[in-house]
Amino acid sequence: MTLEQLKSNIKWWESKRWVYNILVGLSGGLGLFKMLTATTYDWSYCDTLVIIIWGIGANLFYSLGTLLELFDWYYLNNRLRLQRFRELFLVLGTAFSCLYTYGSVLIYFISSVF
16 A cells, blocks of 8 residues: 555545534434433533543544554555445444444433433
8 A cells, every 4th residue: 555545545534524423423412302302301511521522432433444444554464455345334333333322322311310
């Protein structure tokens, strides 16, 4: 892999990050809306801080796509050719993150309110 291909790989992943962030944010927002309208809950500063930390963590996990490709290229000399699965990784990773975020919001409210 050349330096240009490396830049291209990073650009490909970074150009899709905003879609990932919107979808994960919407799934969390949907869970929050559902639970806040169904229960009485006092929102706190700590809740806002947890959401910010969750967003940072989700973006760190998103970066695993780029890191996997770089690992394959640098250490395995592109033997796995992970680049051909990047769309699959993007879709499955985004779907998992959305479901995990939505489910975590529901579990959080169920455990703290009920």
